[in-house]
Amino acid sequence: MHELSVAGAVVDTAIAHAAGRPVSVVTVRAGHLRQVVPRSLRFYFEIVARDTVVQGARLELEIVPGRLGCRACAHEWDVDSPAFRCPRCGGGDVTVLSGDELEVESIEVEEPTPCTA
Template sequence: MHELSIGSAVLDTVVRHAAGRRVEVVYLRVGALRQVVPESLAFWFGLLARETVCEGARLEQELVPARLRCDGCATAWAAEVPAFRCPACGGAAVAVEQGEELEVESIDVQEARCTA
């Protein structure tokens, strides 16, 4: 259900930056460690966007895979399962390099039409 609050935050950000212009596409980067269900987020975003400049906008989600790095031996690896031990040395002091992103990358808006 946290997709509802994420969708609301994304919508607020996009509406603010759209400055009254109709939004056609929202490009969002979502890290795998955020545990977001893409279909659920798209559903809530669409529902929340009704009667705003984002109504009918397409939500394009880029999933950013989790990537970890061992502080002990500097090995970096893609984390496909939530195991936070270095596969090279077994060390548990690891840092997340990517996978926690949740950001509006960009938006496509309709250009204002000239009435000349």
């Protein structure tokens, strides 16, 4: 996984949703199977966010556990790594149920201070 390209996509999405408002928090759902290194992603996130409305925003990472399903016998199991073989029937016709996510879940923006004058 290239954290730099992930960071770029995350920042682009946040900028698009912010519509010019300063972003304070960006929450990202990252599947365990994506094997994103949080420290590395934060590092690139700060670099890519520089000089944008996302600069200085906090990056929140939600790691989604990996879960696979076997199409042959319908068995489902949790995985730490993408091992695409069913432990029950040994079949290789396996589908990813979760853990493949990589998306911006939400952003928080700083609303402009209302003019009370």
